[in-house]
Amino acid sequence: MSKNVLLEMKHIHKRFAGVHALNDISLELHAGEVHALLGENGAGKSTLIKVLGGIYSADEGEIWIDGKKVEIKGVKDAQDNGIAIIHQELVLVPHMTVAENIFLGREFGSGFLINRAKMNEEAQKLLDANQVHIKADTLVGKLTIAQQQMVEIVKAISYNSRILVMDEPTSSIADKEVEFLFETMRKLAKQGVGIIYISHKMSELEEICDRVTVMRDGEYVGTKVVKETNKDELIAMMVGRELTSYYTREYQEPGEEILRCEHISDGNMVRDVSFNLHKGEIIGFAGLVGAGRSETMKAIFGLTKGAKGDIYLKGKKTKISSPVEAMKNGIALVPENRKEEGLYKVQSVRFNMTIEIMDQFIKGIRVNEKKEIEITQKYIDMMSTKTPTQLQKIGNLSGGNQQKVIIGRWLATNPDVLIMDEPTRGVDVGAKSEIYVIMNELVKKGMSIIMISSELPEIINMSDRIYVMSEGRVTGCLSHEEVTQEAVMQLAAK
Known part of the structure; x- marks a missing residue:
């Protein structure tokens, strides 16, 4: 893992109708690192990512990339700065094809003359290169949730982004697809891409992540090296207490x-x-x-x-x-x-x-x-x-x-x-x-x-x-x- 600092989010604040959703949050991402972002629902993870992706504007704070302060006031600013986000809720357009979704907003051709054949060809190359067995001209609405998730991942990769955010990317995909996703992430990290990885599956951290930052109630709790911490410590950081009983099933004799x-x-x-x-x-x-x-x-x-x-x-x-x-x-x-x-x-x-x-x-x-x-x-x-x-x-x-x-x-x-x-x-x-x-x-x-x-x-x-x-x-x-x-x-x- 490289120690070169790729991204710094410094003292970020965000308020919604009086609610302090982000209160002085800082996050550092190294080049070639997979950095987990953990926290309960409502901890502010998605809000922080939306600030990075230009969906929200921070009320206070700074964002630095490669040691330079940048202004991210919209999604286009984020893309121009090499940031791509795979959101937890899929944002594909169901009545459009896979190729049209991958290249949405950057179609081949000019004006009304879109070169669909070329777009399908290039999209198919991306799908094949990433071992995603889907035809580029298939309507997204006809795909399973798992297949749609893989299209989202290929779309994000297609931007050649240096900062890639994955928000619950394994929530809808099978084990074999998870294995492929992790292998893809490792390849990207070796190329110097920094990856922010949001997941509630604690078992995934050891397998794919280098460091982990924990948030709670919109505030920064701490950052740990994954190899130097454990599940119990991270859960205690996330919830502010130890969960002595996780699965609480009391079996009883069933009725009629x-x-x-x-x-x-x-x-x-x-x-x-x-x-x-x-x-x-x-x-x-x-x-x-x-x-x-x-x-x-x-x-x-x-x-x-x-x-x-x-x-x-x-x-x-x-x-x-x-x-x-x-x-x-x-x-x-x-x-x-x-x-x-x-x-x-x-x-x-x-x-x-x-x-x-x-x-x-x-x-x-x-x-x-x-x-x-x-x-x-x-x-x-x-x-x-x-x-x-x-x-x-x-x-x-x-x-x-x-x-x-x-x-x-x-x-x-x-x-x-x-x-x-x-x-x-x-x-x-x-x-x-x-x-x-x-x-x-x-x-x-x-x-x-x-x-x-x-x-x-x-x-x-x-x-x-x-x-x-x-x-x-x-x-x-x-x-x-x-x-x-x-x-x-x-x-x-x-």
Whole structure:
């Protein structure tokens, strides 16, 4: 690792409507270094990165690159200074091709005469060079989330940037793609590129990072050499306390069968899936990306037209052809992709929290605002959601706090069956622990939970039973007494 200082962010301050989001933050990045940025959701990581990327302007502070002070007042300034950012929430345009997204704003040709053939050719060279097996002329909207993530990475690499920021880049990609990403990062670092790496996966730090800077509540806590610290120390720095119990699952004897699904198929990815769920039980669904886990739950929730199979609720055969019917039958779904499937980004926290239960406080033209406020506050408190007010636009919250609002929204419907698709993706360790506690309390009170997760430690430690899927089929079911990571992966690879 080079000791040449590539980037310095000095004494950065940023305020939003009186909230001090960044309070005297400094960060130093060396050439050839992979520097982790850690902190709970709401710690200010994304805000700091948006200042570096020109999305926000700092109220105070300085940015220096290669020993020279620079002014970054917009995204173009950041790009001109060799800064590229891969944001946690994908920002690709779905109705445009891969090539059009990679070269958006720097198309080949002039005026209205865009040389699409040349653009496709150059984009394909980039994709092939980075071993991303996607055709350049494919519409982005037809790609999986994992494939879209890889396009984002190739797009960032295409700028030949010297400072590369990666915000949760592995959250939606498979293990093999993670291996390739890390190899790409190592190659870039050897070329002198400095990489700022944001991740909530502590296991990734030792593998890929040199140093780590920790933030908490918008303030700088400290910087450590990765080889000279450990997970417990970093968690204590992040949350201000030690987490004595991370996974808080108390197993109990499950009650009667609450849900049984037989021979579920969607005519595409899901093929003859059967499983059951008992009252007070958490069942996990594991598998590699593309196994059909999310698609199975969408079929059950009534989101897939033409889905086939039989659904039994409390022993009674039930027809569910829409989400409205699913909710009437006590089923709720926290979706995998909160940006596309869960959020009303321009609306408030209160609106997003109560959108599914408006009939509880709206009668005709009368709105019981007091009740709406009480319901919202109940789930803000339950989820420990960090927001200045209930009227804050949800798009201004951190990704993890957005996720908490979405979970709270579906808990407000008081479901019998709660489906949670990647419930802790993009959520920090402290918030993860809080979500696990809530899940445990919910099942103790009789709720039943289906959890899809790509994090094996999470799904192993939180589930009573684990169904493993591969290529649209269930390949096995493991109890919590017999499950191991090796057993899950063997079934996932069938």
